Amino acid sequence: MKNKEPLILVVVVAFTLLTYWLVEPYAHSVMHKHVESENFAYADLAPISKTGNVANGKELTMGAGGCTGCHSITKEGVPAGMDPVTAAGAYGVNPPDLSEAGVVYDAKFLADLIKNPAHALKVEHKFDAAKGQMHPMVAFYGAGGDIDQEVADMVAYLQSIAVTKEQLTPKMAYENACGRCHEMRYENWTQIGEKPSFKFEKDSLAFDIQVLEYQESLTKYMGKLPPDLSMYIRSRNEHFLSTFIENPQAHLEGTAMPRVGVTADTAHKVIEHMADSGDTKRDERASVGMNVMWYILIFAIFAFLWKRSVWKELH
Amino acid sequence: MAHFTKATSVKDWLNQRLAVEKVEKVMASEYWIPKNINFLWAMGMVLAITFALLLVSGIFLLMYYQPHVDLAFDSVNYTIMREVDFGWLWRNIHGVAASVVFLVIYIHMFTGIYYGSYKKGREMIWISGMLLFVTFSAEAFSGYMLPWGQMSYWAGMVITNIFSLGGLHMDGLVEWIRGDYVPAQAFLSRFFMLHVLLLPLAIMGLIGLHFAALRIPHVNNQDGEEIDFDAESKKYLAGDKAGSKVMRFANDFMSKDMMVVGIFLIFFFYLVFYNYSFALDPVNFDPADMLKTPAHIYPEWYFLWSYEILRPFSVNIGLIAFGFAQVIFVLLPWLDRSPNAVPASRRGAFSVWFWLLLIDMIVLTAMGKLPPEGIFSTIGLVAALAFIVLWIALPFITMNEKKV
Amino acid sequence: MHNSSRRGFMGKAFGAVAGVGAVGSLVAMKKSWDPLPSVKAAGFTTLDMTIYPEGELITEKWRGKPIFVLKKTAEMIASQTESQKARSVIVGGSEFMIAIGLCTHLGCIPSYSATEKSFLCACHGGMFNWAGEVTKVPPPRAFDIPPFKIEGNNMILGEVGPEFQAMKDSGITL
Secondary structure, three states, X not given: OOOOHHHHHHHHHHHHXXXXXXXHHHHHHHHXXXXXXXXXXXXXXXXXXXXXXXXXXXXXXXXXXXXHHOOOEHHHOEOOOOOHHHHHHXXXXXXXXXXOHHHHEOHHHHHHHHHOHHHHOOOOOOOOHHHOOXXXXXXXXXXXXXXXXXXXXXXXXXXXXXXXXXXXXXXXXXXXXXXXXXXXXXXXXXXXXXXXXXXXXXXXXXXXXXXXXXXXXXXXXXXXXOOOOOOHHHHOOHHHHHHHHHOHHHHOOOOOOOOOOEOHHHHHHHHHHHHHXXXXXXXXXXXXXXXXXXXXXXXXXXXXXXXXXXHOOOO | OOOXXXXXXXXXXXXXXXXXXXXXXXXXXXXXXXXXXXXXXXXXXXXXXXXXXXXXXXXXXXXXXXXXXXXXXXXXXXXXXXXXXXXXXXXXXXXXXXXXXXXXXXXXXXXXXXXXXXXXXXXXXXXXXXXXXXXHHHHHHHHHHOOOEHHHHHHHHHHHHXXXXXXXXXXXXXXXXXXXXXXXXXXXXXHHHHHXXXXXXXXXXXXXXXXHHHHOOOOOOOOOOOOOHHHHHHHHHOOOOOOOOEEEHHHHHHHHXXXXXXXXXXXHHXXXXXXXXXXXXXXXXXXXXOOOOOOOOOOOHHHHHHHHXXXXXXXXXXXXXXXXXXXXXXXXXXXXXXXXXOOHHHOOHHHHHHHHHHHHHHHHHHHHHOOOOXXXXXXXXXXXXXXXXXXXXXXXHHHOOOOO | OHHHHHHHHXXXXXXXXXXXXXXXXXXXXXXXXXXXXXXXXXXXXXXXXXXXXXXXXXXXXXXXXXXXXXXXXXXXXXXXOHHHHHOOEEEOOEEEEEEEOOOXXXXXXXXXXXXXXXXXXXXXXXXXXXXXXXXXXXXXOOOOOOOEEEEOOEEEEOOOOHHHHHHHHOOOXX
16 A cells, blocks of 8 residues: 555644644734834934034033033043932933943934934924923033034043943943843842842832832833833844844834834844843753754654564555 | 462562553553554653643642631732742642643643544544533642632632523522632532542543543544454564564553653743743732732633633623533534544545634634724624534534534 | 332432532522622722813723713703713713723723714724714613712712613613
8 A cells, every 4th residue: 555654744743834834924014013214323313414523522421512411421530410310300210320321222212312302212202392291301402512522522532431342341331221120130130220129128118218209200200110121032023122122113103112222233232131031041952952852853763763674564 | 258379479479469460561561552653642641640640730839828718818829939948849730731621621622623533433422522621621720719819819700690690680609619608618618629639539530531532443543444353453462563563552552652751841841940820820910819810810721711601792691602612522423414433634625624623713712812992892792603613513514524 | 029119219308408408509609709898898989070071071980891971062962962961961060971991892992083073983893972872883782871879079889879760760771
């Protein structure tokens, strides 16, 4: 009698793959909007036309630009005016330290942000100056000279004090770009920084209360508490995270989350940090996986040889 | 009283007390299997191996899992996935095996339907198999609650709501099942108990029944041929191994089982290491939030066909259709009125019925996952109606079947 | 003969006694699965009805369930149909739409669009108007109204007051 097994195998595999394709790739492509990446080009923002002067930029940043009124630059010895909890109470969210801003954020974005925060952040639906809804960051209207030159100077200054791209770690990228709104419990990160280990429980609880107070202000500011990102690498895929960071509005129209304006390199590092939190065993999985696959292949070959020797006598 | 003599060997010692040689004969070397079978007959062994994988991986997960609403999510995603050495491996094996076990169950079931292996004394095999399907479904559902993610919570909400039985408004029953007005601590603890104790016990008992049901009628074969097992086994034992129509379970059939298992495990471990997210849904990596429904709620793929039978109708009719889908498979040995226990390919109209049912269930599965809008709603409704019509038509199709 | 029938009777009698025990234990098992007293006791929530802004949907919590509270705008009151009016709850002179914020189909939380003045359930596409009535199936009925009792400007969820009893009797809610 003819051996039907190859045909049966083809039928079983074909129906299995068809079902898989329908419920996984196809169904998910229907359910989720596909957003194409723009490679963090920020094409809607005008390029910086002037060459910045670092020394002049420093003067503006510390003085007439008014940046240090709210922002700390710890690297340059400029401390924060308020602690994070008080600052969040005043502005909704703690204004970022500018030490690494020059490497974390895109230069075009920084320039636009200085001149028109709500525009660069894509939150004009929430902060409409015409309706008197002012963004907590005050726009820079120029210090008397050519405003484009002044902005270019400030950006050049921020770039000059920041670490190099190579020195920026995934953790630094996350803490700078995301960490003031998003907790990451699995990495012990709160919106007001890493939680230290306390000797006494009351100190630990006091810290927790500070976090809660900060979160209360943040919730009021954002509409809801921004989610903890510990497991986001698993609950969202990399493409989603990358395109969401690039432009939250493209995925979720009307969301309170601003466009953070990070560079492609920073976004990549932020996602890597998420993987360091939610998928710590990825390298081990790959190496163990390879070994198991080799072993199981040998197992199958031996099983086949055994079967052949046993069945020789049966035919 | 039995008479014991001084043992001549360890084997003899055991034989006197446990009759190990006899047991070995009954269970393996003189348990006769027809030769005229194909690899689909190895699915039973594949299922046994998959169940063993689930049991072992489950034991290791159980040691660190915390059935508490505030701790469950972190005990899985932090403790097991980040801290426990190889915890990620147990979880991936457990999650993937839970999904793949249903694929193999469906292959096993449709093999039985195709070859008519539920007739002529094999009804108990079919019934015990369907009971296993139901307990496996309950086991899968209760296990899905345990990570306490968004999908756990909302699937728990939606499925327990089914017990209000639509127009009967049995909210008391729903609250009784949950132990609360909504899925909460009582719900999680009791589903944990069901998942790790009561249902596995029931499954193991039913597996015993399923095997026992197989002994008297023997395994079916590829052509539905009636084999005289006594005569054929004598022939085999007399030395005519090649001429006999039967073979030993071990090592003859077992060696083929293991070959199929080997190939299956290549597929299985590929999924465990490189393609596991179909079994570990991304949405369930968001912690349970009772105030926020996920944008799309869908059950795991193996429940989609019956979910889709529930969904396109108004609530009461949907429930009736759903109930129909749950029990109708059990009645197959009686709905099939034909005495022919041969492959579907030789049964004319039944063959058409078989392939239509298979395709209809795949369509239902796909529509169950897709959002219920536009054309998908329509296709889903048609497929759900087709499912019901197919089963109602079965007795009439098979009644007039010619005797082969 | 006599002996064997006596054995048969005693066997059945023993079986009956064992059966009583089994049924008795089932009662205990059933009761052990009931919601605990502490769970039941946590089932009452008091709302101060003076704090709600007009036309804005506020979500409260009762027995772990979301409760929609919508203070009707003058425009809503003016345009409402008889059936929508019948679902209104009047506290301190203001009209409210109060409902359990779960889709009556399979219990998901519909989201409210203030511009469309309607609810959409993401699970199976059911829709409700601002008054909580179904405008698109599968949901079989309007939003359920939680049992309530009015005391001055407060509303106690979980207790049955005369207004709720009237709604229940007329079949507006379950």
